[in-house]
Amino acid sequence: MAQIFSRGANAFARSSLVIGLLLPAGLFLTALKLDRSPLQTDQGVVLAQPVPFSHDHHTAVLGIHCGYCHTSVEKSAFAGLPPTETCMNCHKQIWKDSPTLEPVRASFRNNEPIQWNRVHDLPDYVYFNHSIHIAKGVGCETCHGPVNEMPLMYQAKSLQMQWCLDCHRAPEKFVRPKDEVYNMDWEWGSDVDPLEEGKKLVEAYDIRPQDTCSTCHR
């Protein structure tokens, strides 16, 4: 019986062995990378909102404190979003005929909430708590980026597990004095070693973040 495969087929078979191994490995790695890329994490994506509320304008230009609107950030897991009444504290007089603000006034008149689109959303199997982070000197800016420069809100960090762990395993690189947690422009002075100062704070505030699974998956 004549040979079905020519000699050249050997090379083909060998290379298919290599490709058969490399290709899945490559695909796997690409999939991993994709999973950690902004495509998957929505990092940096600006969402449209029913009212073009600008953090830049209200915080950096007007100097309104984060706590004026996110009132529960120091005492609960949830940071809290301002009810329409909070906007109306000022907007009953400021820009009270502006068409941009009509949804706010309509919400106030009809007693119906404004439906903001969620920007940061951890999966439901993750437990997160704002109050402990604020109490131990982690600034808003460390996790939310330069909010005071955002005309519209976007998610500045990946919010992936690796990101949480990077800090939980080395908090001294990220913590700041408690008085500065709301300060968007805060930095260690150039005359001190940030890492040394961070270590002192970790000591002073008794900061001991956990990296056991049940801390965040409970």
Next chain:
Amino acid sequence: MRTETKHTAAVYALALSALLLLATACRQDMHDQAKYEPLEASSFYANGMASRPLIANTVPRGFLREDTVLFTGLDAAGSPAAIYPQASLAERIPGAGEMSEKELWGLLLKRGETRYGMFCTPCHDPVGTGRGMIVQRGFKSPPSLHEERLRESPPGYFVNVMTEGFGQMSSYAPLVSPEDRWAIAAYIQALQLSQHVRLAELPAELVHSFGEAQNEAPADAAEHGSEGHGEEVSHGADQSGEI
């Protein structure tokens, strides 16, 4: 024989990819579980809110407001309280129970300072002269907290203004807890004192350092100091807008 193994391999591969598909579906379920997060929208209730409003004529646990002085700033006769409800405050501020009176006041003033900065400076500005950023953008101008009438008001009056609102100023009760309202009132009284203290009432060493500061200060600050208040000290009133 050969083709058979090929077949089984293909079947395995198919089954595996089907399983993988299942896994992604599973991930979404875990991602968005059958529970509501705070303020989440709901298609179940007519008004679209998962959070339910309070049922009429009910009081949530821990919200029974029998202590009217603490919650409204008004005493039993309905006039502004002149005395701080110290016992109730110590009860509600975490850790204040074991504190000495002096420590409690220190804590209250510090707390008042940050809360005043959060909620009042946009309009009343950091020193209380009523020239904050929102006023500069067209909001009604509030009276200066250093007016004679307001300087003579008891702390309960400020708590009451915050609780119920005043004219064009909305109520701040939804944003500021009762103990924080008293803390702000204490801070306002400290602010008032800071602008209108009598030289004779200051400790001697402070009078001395103030004298030095006056000598170095620009001319207009010194002018401010002698503006009709006799020997009262007045400075810092031009910090408005610096938030």
